[in-house]
Amino acid sequence: MKLIDTIKYRLTVDVAGRAFLRYERFLNARRLKNARFKSENLAPPLRISAWTKELISLHYFRGRYVEGHQPVAYVTSGGPVEILKALGYYVIYPENHAALAGARHAQMELIQSAEEFGFSQDICSYVRTDLGTALTGKTPVGKLPKPDLLLACTNICQTVLHWYRVLQKIFNVPLVVIDTPFVYTEAPPHAVEYVKKQLENELIPVAERVAGRTLKEKKFKEVVKYSKDATELWLEILNMGRHIPTPISIFDQFIHMAPIVEMRGDKVTVDFYYAMLKEVKERVKKGIGSVKNEKKRVLWDNLPVWYKLSRLAAELADRGVSMPISTYTYAWGELAPLIDIERGMESMARVYLYPILNRGTGHKLEVMRQMVKDFKLDGVILHSDRSCKPYSIGQVPQRNKLMEEFGIPALLLEADHNDERAFSEEQVASRIASFLEMMEVA
Amino acid sequence: MSRVKAIGIDVGSTTAKIVAVDENGEMIWRYIEPTDPRIEDQVDRFLEKLKEELSISDEELKKIPIVATGYGRKLVHQAKKKLTEITCHAKGVYKSLGHGGTLVDIGGQDSKVIVISNDGKVVDFTMNDKCAAGTGRFLENTAMRMKVPLDKMGELALSAPEEVKISSVCTVFAESEIISMIAHGVAVEPILKGLHRGLISRIVAMIRSVGLTPPLMLSGGVVKNPAVRKMLEEATGQKVILPEYPQFMGAYGAALIALESTKSEN
Numbered sequence: 001m002k003l004i005d006t007i008k009y010r011l012t013v014d015v016a017g018r019a020f021l022r023y024e025r026f027l028n029a030r031r032l033k034n035a036r037f038k039s040e041n042l043a044p045p046l047r048i049s050a051w052t053k054e055l056i057s058l059h060y061f062r063g064r065y066v067e068g069h070q071p072v073a074y075v076t077s078g079g080p081v082e083i084l085k086a087l088g089y090y091v092i093y094p095e096n097h098a099a100l101a102g103a104r105h106a107q108m109e110l111i112q113s114a115e116e117f118g119f120s121q122d123i124c125s126y127v128r129t130d131l132g133t134a135l136t137g138k139t140p141v142g143k144l145p146k147p148d149l150l151l152a153c154t155n156i157c158q159t160v161l162h163w164y165r166v167l168q169k170i171f172n173v174p175l176v177v178i179d180t181p182f183v184y185t186e187a188p189p190h191a192v193e194y195v196k197k198q199l200e201n202e203l204i205p206v207a208e209r210v211a212g213r214t215l216k217e218k219k220f221k222e223v224v225k226y227s228k229d230a231t232e233l234w235l236e237i238l239n240m241g242r243h244i245p246t247p248i249s250i251f252d253q254f255i256h257m258a259p260i261v262e263m264r265g266d267k268v269t270v271d272f273y274y275a276m277l278k279e280v281k282e283r284v285k286k287g288i289g290s291v292k293n294e295k296k297r298v299l300w301d302n303l304p305v306w307y308k309l310s311r312l313a314a315e316l317a318d319r320g321v322s323m324p325i326s327t328y329t330y331a332w333g334e335l336a337p338l339i340d341i342e343r344g345m346e347s348m349a350r351v352y353l354y355p356i357l358n359r360g361t362g363h364k365l366e367v368m369r370q371m372v373k374d375f376k377l378d379g380v381i382l383h384s385d386r387s388c389k390p391y392s393i394g395q396v397p398q399r400n401k402l403m404e405e406f407g408i409p410a411l412l413l414e415a416d417h418n419d420e421r422a423f424s425e426e427q428v429a430s431r432i433a434s435f436l437e438m439m440e441v442a
Numbered sequence: 443m444s445r446v447k448a449i450g451i452d453v454g455s456t457t458a459k460i461v462a463v464d465e466n467g468e469m470i471w472r473y474i475e476p477t478d479p480r481i482e483d484q485v486d487r488f489l490e491k492l493k494e495e496l497s498i499s500d501e502e503l504k505k506i507p508i509v510a511t512g513y514g515r516k517l518v519h520q521a522k523k524k525l526t527e528i529t530c531h532a533k534g535v536y537k538s539l540g541h542g543g544t545l546v547d548i549g550g551q552d553s554k555v556i557v558i559s560n561d562g563k564v565v566d567f568t569m570n571d572k573c574a575a576g577t578g579r580f581l582e583n584t585a586m587r588m589k590v591p592l593d594k595m596g597e598l599a600l601s602a603p604e605e606v607k608i609s610s611v612c613t614v615f616a617e618s619e620i621i622s623m624i625a626h627g628v629a630v631e632p633i634l635k636g637l638h639r640g641l642i643s644r645i646v647a648m649i650r651s652v653g654l655t656p657p658l659m660l661s662g663g664v665v666k667n668p669a670v671r672k673m674l675e676e677a678t679g680q681k682v683i684l685p686e687y688p689q690f691m692g693a694y695g696a697a698l699i700a701l702e703s704t705k706s707e708n
Contacts, residue, residue, distance in 0.1 A: 403566065
């Protein structure tokens with residue numbers, strides 16, 4: 001790491017950047033007092049939004065100046081980031097970056113750039129968005145740093161393997177792949193051992209070499225603790241959705257989930273979710289619902305349709321329909337009990353084996369069943385996501401089972417999390433309208 | 443006093459329909475035309491026609507509740523309520539046939555399968571995915587390409603002793619596939635039969651995704667095609683039941699919902 005880069009980083013980020021973003025947060029917080037979403041029937045944005053914005057802005061602002069100051073890693077969303085954090089890496093999550101581009105309607109240009117390079121339209125739209133950025137340097141956040149290390153964990157899909165191999169070709173840096181065997185019911189001891197060995201024998205040596213440091217147990221435990229604390233808080237926030245009316249919706253969750261994904265293991269993330277929990281509890285106490293006059297409560301399965309978030313939220317709110325929970329946002333909370341600080345690498349191996357996408361479709365059905373009961377839901381929307389096959393497989397029988405067992409309507413909605421061309425406006429609108437009529441809220 | 447107690451208007455992608463019902467919900471008047479791009483003018487014309495043919499005054503018409511459905515429903519400003527085709531079709535068919543079951547409606551631009559309960563409620567539904575495969579447009583396009591009159595298509599398909607396989611379900615690509623078959627000297631009838639088979643296989647897949655609750659009912663403009671009916675029966679092993687006016691089920695259901703709204707208000 002170079003001294004000159006560190007000085008530049010300290011001055012621009014730590015001195016000027018932080019102060020400016022803190023000031024901007026203060027202004028945003030004032031603006032938020034009178035802010036409204038697209039619909040009058042949606043509760044105003046959470047006050048914490050100003051902090052969320054500061055965190056995300058600071059994260060990407062750091063990225064502009066971090067090269068040379070800190071080692072940079074690109075990581076899949078289900079990657080064992082705690083090890084990298086403990087080694088002082090600055091971490092970029094290409095999936096998160098792609099989602100952010102989608103939410104800001106900046107993704108299509110990037111997707112098309114990737115396609116111009118020859119990547120097929122049938123590849124996941126996150127991959128195409130990210131490769132668009134990697135190949136052209138264009139991004140809605142100004143600039144992404146080049147990685148020194150790539151870490152792909154196959155616990156979310158097999159696509160990441162090929163995606164990161166392409167990134168390796170583009171950036172010519174080491175790639176570590178953590179292979180996580182599929183878990184149908186329980187992970188057998190040899191699977192845990194297998195993943196643990198990969199962390200110890202593959203990831204740590206390479207990550208140490210690239211960073212020029214050795215992993216200190218004390219630091220690692222500290223990061224794991226922050227990770228566990230933030231994950232537990234996130235889970236507690238999501239479980240607040242069991243209240244009637246629900247104080248937060250999945251739309252709030254989609255907005256405020258960025259820190260739990262890309263800043264897991266940082267102390268500030270724990271502080272942030274602690275504050276968020278406090279605000280959500282306050283809403284419960286005051287009886288403020290995410291939707292005015294909540295009449296029906298609906299579950300969302302799969303990734304969000306990032307570029308249509310606000311419209312969908314408004315459309316449902318206008319009919320008194322809230323969406324208290326989704327399997328997707330829950331995925332970043334439900335593993336909290338598995339994180340065991342004392343058992344170090346073994347606990348990490350277990351945690352990274354158990355994400356919902358690395359388990360059978362029966363497990364997801366069970367998660368949804370439990371949600372319908374615990375969150376007192378009246379219907380289910382399953383987003384059949386053209387870009388996320390592992391998440392979408394099994395949705396037809398899952399849908400039919402939920403309808404049969406609970407006698408509630410369930411809608412399979414075809415769309416795509418980031419590619420707008422796979423979203424058919426009129427057809428989605430008519431399906432949602434029919435679904436709402438079925439629930440007698442139209 | 444006019445006998446008309448409620449009106450339903452269904453502005454579909456291909457045709458627009460209007461239905462008037464009496465106080466018992468009986469269909470006493472109906473009219474259909476190809477959908478005009480100027481939907482508002484067309485609806486005005488429809489209502490003029492209704493007034494003229496049933497001798498209804500402006501004053502009377504104002505008091506009659508209207509419900510609109512179909513893709514163009516948002517442009518029917520006279521409607522007090524706008525509902526989707528799913529709800530309206532289920533309502534219309536249930537009243538016409540007097541029982542629930544699985545309704546297949548093949549329209550111009552979309553096809554849907556609706557499961558209707560024994561008390562007439564929508565229990566489940568599915569619609570064709572984003573493209574025009576499995577819709578009336580699929581047949582219409584190819585009929586045009588092959589210069590076969592649309593109303594003769596079904597008969598011709600059924601007259602074919604054999605059929606060819608059309609592998610593309612995409613309306614546009616199926617058309618190129620057909621052109622190449624014609625160029626290779628394949629006769630029109632087997633192509634038509636293969637085309638119908640393709641459409642039916644899409645519909646059957648949709649039926650399977652929601653599960654077939656007998657009896658199987660069919661509505662929509664494509665019902666006029668005898669091959670669709672026959673091949674659907676062959677593919678599902680179920681007898682297909684048709685309402686008396688299969689093209690008007692959306693508009694009829696809309697009128698019935700309008701009628702119910704007056705009753706609940708009273």
